[in-house]
Amino acid sequence: MCGRFVLIESLRALQNLFGYRYDPTYEPRVLDISHRYNIAPTQPIAIVDAGLDGIRHARLVRWGLIPAWTKDAQTQSLLFNARSETAADKPSFRTAMRHRRCLVPASGFYEWRRMGTAKMPYYIRPRDGSTMAFAGLSETWLGSDGSEIDTGAILTTLANKLMATLHDRMPVILDPKDWDEWLDCGNRRPRDVAHLLRPAADDLLEAIPVSERANSVANDDEALIAPLAEPLTIDAEPVEQKIAPTSDKDEPPAQGSLF
Template sequence: MCGRFSLTASPDEVKALFDYIEMPNFPARYNIVPTQPIATVCRDSGQRRFRLMRWGLIPSWVKDPSSFTLLINARSETAADKPSFRASMRHHRCLVPASGFYEWRRTPEGKQPFWIAPADGGIMAIAGLWNTWSDPDGGDMDTAALLTTQANAAISEIHHRMPVIIKPENFDDWLDTGNVMVKDVVPLMSPIEGDYLTAVPVSDRVNKVANDDADLQVKVAVSEASATSDTSRNSRKAAKTDQLDLF
C-alpha cells in the first residue's frame, strides 16, 4: 500500500504540469499522511480543476464514517468491482500530484523506510478515486483514495505494491469518465517501468507524523545485511494471490 507521500514542488510547477484553471497556493509537504487534505486534479465540464480532498475515501452510501474503514488505497485489479470504489472508478477518477512516496522494507533490524521518487526529479501523477460524502446536516466533504498495483521489478525489492502512476499523455483519458470507460483505462493501471523511479533509504524520522521537513528525504547509510535482506520474502509475497486484501 501507499501510506505516506510528499508534494514539494511549487504551485507554479504543479499547475504547469496538470494545466488546471485555478491558481492555488499551497506549502511544500514532506510527509503527507492519511486524513490530511491532499491536492487532486479532476475534470469538470471539460476542464481540469484543482481540488483539496481528505485522504481517505468515504463512499456516498456510508452513514457513519467513524465506524467505517479508512480507505486510503484501492487495489487497481479489483476497484471496478468493489462496492466502495465501483462508482468512483466509473464516474470520479482523479490525479494526485506527488513528488514521491515512502515505502518500508522489512529487515532483521526492523522496518527500513525508503524515499521513492521519479528518477528525473520531476512531479508524478498518482491515479486516484474520489467521492463526495454528505453528512445528515447537509455538509459535503470530498474524499479520495490512491490506486495501487503490483510493484515493478525494482520496487518489489522493497514492497510488493506500489502506486499507479499516470503519464502526462494519458491524463485526459484517465480523467474523462464521461467518454472513457473503465475497461479502456485498465492498461493505464499497469506498473510503471522499472527505471522511472529511484529509491533511497531514509531516516525513520518519517515514521512520526509531526516530522515534515526536507531532511526526511536525505539518504542514510544502511548495513549490507539490511540492504539485501528479505528480498526473496518480498518476491514470494508479490507472487501470492491476495485478492481478498482490500489494499
C-alpha cells in the same frame, strides 16, 4: 501500497504541469499542501480532476475515501488505497471509478523494508526528478445534517522490479500522455482505461534510504528525504509477492509495513 507520500513543488509549478484552471478564491487553500514531506492518510491532499467540459481543476480532499452510501463517516474503514484490479467492481469504489477519476500529484513516496527487527524507510522518486501523478479516485460524502466531506483514494497495482525489493504493491503512476484519457470519465468507462493501471517501468524510479524519522507522521521537514546511503539496486532480493483473494467486503490495506 502507498501510505505516505511527498509533494514539494510550488503551487505555480503544479499549475504549469497539470494545466488546471486558476481559481483565486480557492487556490490559496491548495497551497496548504505544497512543500509537504510526510503526507499521511486522513490529511488533506491535492487532486486534479476534469469536468464534462474537459477543463482541469485542482482541489483538496481528505485522504481516505468515504463511499457516498456510508451512513456514519466516523465508523467507516479508512480506504486510502484501492486495488486497481478490483476497484471497478467493489461497492466502495465502483461509482468513483466510473465518474470521479482524478490525478494525485506527488514528488515521491515512502516504503519500508524490514531489516531484522527494524524497518528501514526508503524514499521512492523518479530518477529524473519529475513530478508524478498517481491514479486516484474521489468521492463526496453527504451527512444527514447537510455536512460534506470531499475524500479520495490512491489506486495500487503489482510492484515493478525495483518496488518488489520492498513491497508487493505500488501506487499506479500515470504517464503524462495518459492523463487526459484517465480523466475522461464522460467518454471512457473503467474498462476503457484498465490498460493504464499497470506497474511503472522498471527504470522510472529510484529508492533512497532515508532517516527513520520518516516513520512518524509528526515529522514533516526536508531532512526526511535526505539520502543516507546509495539507492537500492534493482537486483536486491525481492519480497514475497502476496496476492490477496478477492472478497465482497472492502478492507483497507494493512498498515503494518508502513508505520
